[in-house]
Amino acid sequence: MQLVLVRTVTGLEHLAAEELAVAGHRVVEVSKRQVIVEASPEVVERPPLVADDLFEVYGVAPDPGRTRAGLTAALSEAVRSAPIARGAFAVSASFQGPRNFGRYDVEDLVGERIARLTGGRYHSRRYGVAPPEERSDWRVVLDGKTLWVSRRPYAVPLHRRTWRRQTVRGSLHPPVAAAMARLAGLAPGHEVLDPFCGAGTLLLEARALEPRARYAGVDRDPAALEAARANGPEGVKWRRGDARRVDDPVDRILTNPSGTTA
Template sequence: MHTFAVARAVHGIEPLVAAEIRRSRLGVVRGVRHREVWFEAPPGADLLGLRTADDVLLAAAVVDGIGHDRSALRRLAGAARELDPGWVAGGGGGGLEVSASFVGRRNYTRFEIEDAVGAELARPSRVPYHSRSDGGRPPLGAMAWRVTIEGDQAVIAVRVADRPLHRRAYKAASIRGTLHPPVAAAMAHLAQLDSAQLGGDRLDGDRLGSARTVLDPCCGAGTTLVEARAVAGSARTRFLGFDLDPAALAAATANAAHPDFGRSPFAWTMADGGRLPVDAGSVDRVLVNPPWGRQVPPAGLLARGLGPLWREVRRVLAPGGLAVALVHGEIPDGFAVEETVEVSLSGQHPLIAVLRPR
C-alpha cells in the first residue's frame, strides 16, 4: 500500500524537491504547493534520504472546504477527531505538539489552528498536548504534527523522523552565515553532480561529464561541499574548500569527518576567495555562497567588492565547467546564465544561478 507523504521545502525550490523525488524513485508526485510537495511513496521508500527537503511527513488527512472565517477551526478539529487513534498511540510518552501555517489572510491565527487540532489529536490516547499559544516550547521527544492550509485545502500530517530533515547528522559545528543544507543540496543538483542518476529528468545529465573536482571558494562551515558530496555519490570526486577564517575551516573539517562520508575526499585550505591557489582550468564545478555582508562581511580582496571572486571562478573553471552561485543583486559579468531559481532565505530573495563562463 502506498503512503501519502508531504515534503516541506524552502520556498522556491519546490520543483527541485519534486525532481529529486522522481529521480530517486521515492514516489509519484501528486501536487506542488507553497513550500510543499505531495507524493505517494511505495512501501519501503527511504523518505529520510531526501536532501533538498526541509522535512518529510506522513499525511493523516486532507481537509477540503477550509475557508477564511473561524468555522475553519471547527472543521479542522472535526477532521482531527475522526482520525484513527493509532496515528497517535505509537508516539511514545512525550506527548504531541502541532505547528501550523497558512497562505494568505485568515480570520484566525496559527495558534488557534494548533490548539484546535492538537486538543483533538491528544484526546483519544490521553497524551499531553503541548501548546505554543502561551509562548511555551514543546519538550524534546514530543510527537510532531503539522497543519498547512493553502486555498481551501488543508493537510494534517505527522513527522516521519524524530527531528526535521534539515538538521543534518553531520552538523557537528557551525558558524554565522552557514548555508541552509537543503539549499546547498539544491545547488548541487543544479550543478548536475548527480548526472549519472539523472537519466531523462529535467536536468540533462548528458551535457556534462563527471565532476572530478568541485570547489567552493568561500566554504564557511563546509555545508555546500558536504551536501555536494552526498549528492554526487562518487568516490572519485575531490572537494576543495577555501576560506580566510580559521574558525570556518575548523568547522568544515569537523562536519566533513562524519562517518557517513568514509574516506575523506575533502581538502580545506586557508585562502582568499579573490586569489585561489588552484591552476587555471582545473575545476569542473564551482559552488559558492559569497558573503552577503549581513552576517558575514566580505574580507581580504573581497572587502571592496566581489569582482575578484568572479574573475577567479572564471579562471579556475575547466572548459565546459559550470558554476552554481547564490547571488544577491545582479548576475556577475562574464557569465552566461543557464537557469535561475529564486529562493526565500532569512527574509531575503536571492537567486540560485547556474552560470557558464563566456
C-alpha cells in the same frame, strides 16, 4: 504508498519535486513552499536533500475557509485515525488567506483531537511554554485548497543536519546548499572545488548528493577550516589558501563567496 507533505524554502519547490520524482516517488502537487507526494516507505530513510522538512499525512479535507465551525467540521472529517503514541506532542499550524480564527485555535483543535485518538499528551504553544524536548511534532497546513494534518517521522526537522557541528558567518542553509549542488549537475569522477568553503556546507551537501565525485575546499581563515574539518572530517580535502591564487583544474566550482576578499 504513503502521502507525504514536504516543506521547502520559497523558490525550491520544483527542485525538491524533481529530486523526489527522480527517487521514484509520485509528485501529486507543487504549491508555495510545499510539495505533496505519494511516496514509497524509503522516503523517510532517504528524504530529499533540498527539502526543509517532511511529514507523513494523516488527514486531508477541503480547506474549510474562514469560519471556526467549518474548521471544526473539516477536522472531524480529516482526522479519523492516527497511530497510538502516548508521549508528548506539539502542533504547528499555518494558513493562507483571511480567517476568523488564529493559528493557536487551529493548533489546539487539532491537538485535542489527536490526543483523544492517540492517547498522547498535547502541549499547546498558545501561552509561550516550550514543549518538552522529547516529543513528536504535528504540522497542519490550510493552503487555501486543502487542509493537511501530518506528523514528522523524525525527532528534529530535516534541515537540521547531523553533520553540522559548526557554522561561520554566511554559512548556507543546508537545503539551499543542496539545491545549488543539484543545479551544478555533479557526476561521478568530477573534481569539485569550493574556494571560499567556510564551514563546508556546499561540499558536504554535494557529497551527500554525489558521493563518487572528489571534493576540495579552500578558505583563508583558519577558524573556517577548523569548522569545515569538524563538520566533515572525511571525504573532502580541506586546505588553507587564498582563492585568488587557487588554480586547481576542476570540473565544477561550487561556492558562495559573499564577504570581502580584500
